[in-house]
Amino acid sequence: MIMATHHMKSTHFDNVDIDEKANDVARKIVASDAELAKRMKFETHDVMKLRERLGEYDCIFLAALVGMKKEEKIKIIGHIGKYMKEGSVLLVRSAKGARAFLYPVVEEHDLRGFELLTIFHPNNEVINSVVLVRKPTF
Numbered sequence: 083m084i085m086a087t088h089h090m091k092s093t094h095f096d097n098v099d100i101d102e103k104a105n106d107v108a109r110k111i112v113a114s115d116a117e118l119a120k121r122m123k124f125e126t127h128d129v130m131k132l133r134e135r136l137g138e139y140d141c142i143f144l145a146a147l148v149g150m151k152k153e154e155k156i157k158i159i160g161h162i163g164k165y166m167k168e169g170s171v172l173l174v175r176s177a178k179g180a181r182a183f184l185y186p187v188v189e190e191h192d193l194r195g196f197e198l199l200t201i202f203h204p205n206n207e208v209i210n211s212v213v214l215v216r217k218p219t220f
């Protein structure tokens with residue numbers, strides 16, 4: 083929501099969650115901002131079941147706990163990487179240090195086949211690190 087409100091002010095977001103209840107809560111939160119609500123859709127799907135659809139986006143944000151364990155997360159990243167559009171960007175949330183007790187750590191070597199753009203580890207109250215990669219254009 084912070085990105086959509088303050089940085090990507092005209093971007094449309096398709097938010098996917100496997101849990102309909104999570105989407106219901108998210109819809110209610112976003113409904114308080116009419117402008118934002120127009121740009122936010124919430125759909126219930128398992129990301130592992132989406133294929134061609136993933137090729138429609140310029141940028142995909144993968145939430146921290148989509149894949150609770152590292153092996154599961156790597157599998158999900160591989161699936162997204164297979165179907166996302168060439169040249170599009172994937173933002174993966176990771177963790178460093180003691181924060182790795184809470185969230186799976188994704189490192190550069192877990193992102194084979196992608197071009198690494200940046201890794202950012204915050205040192206303030208923000209918990210998640212961010213790894214930004216691009217699917218190469220062949």
Ligand SMILES: C[S@@+](CC[C@H](N)C(=O)[O-])C[C@H]1O[C@@H](n2cnc3c(N)ncnc32)[C@H](O)[C@@H]1O
Nearest residue numbers: 099100101104127128129130145146147148149
């Ligand atoms: C940290 S919460 C993120 C909540 C919120 N959607 C957000 O992005 O701020 C992680 C969410 O990932 C969802 N999730 C886990 N595995 C998933 C999958 N395979 N496909 C889609 N959503 C999944 C969970 O239901 C949970 O709501």
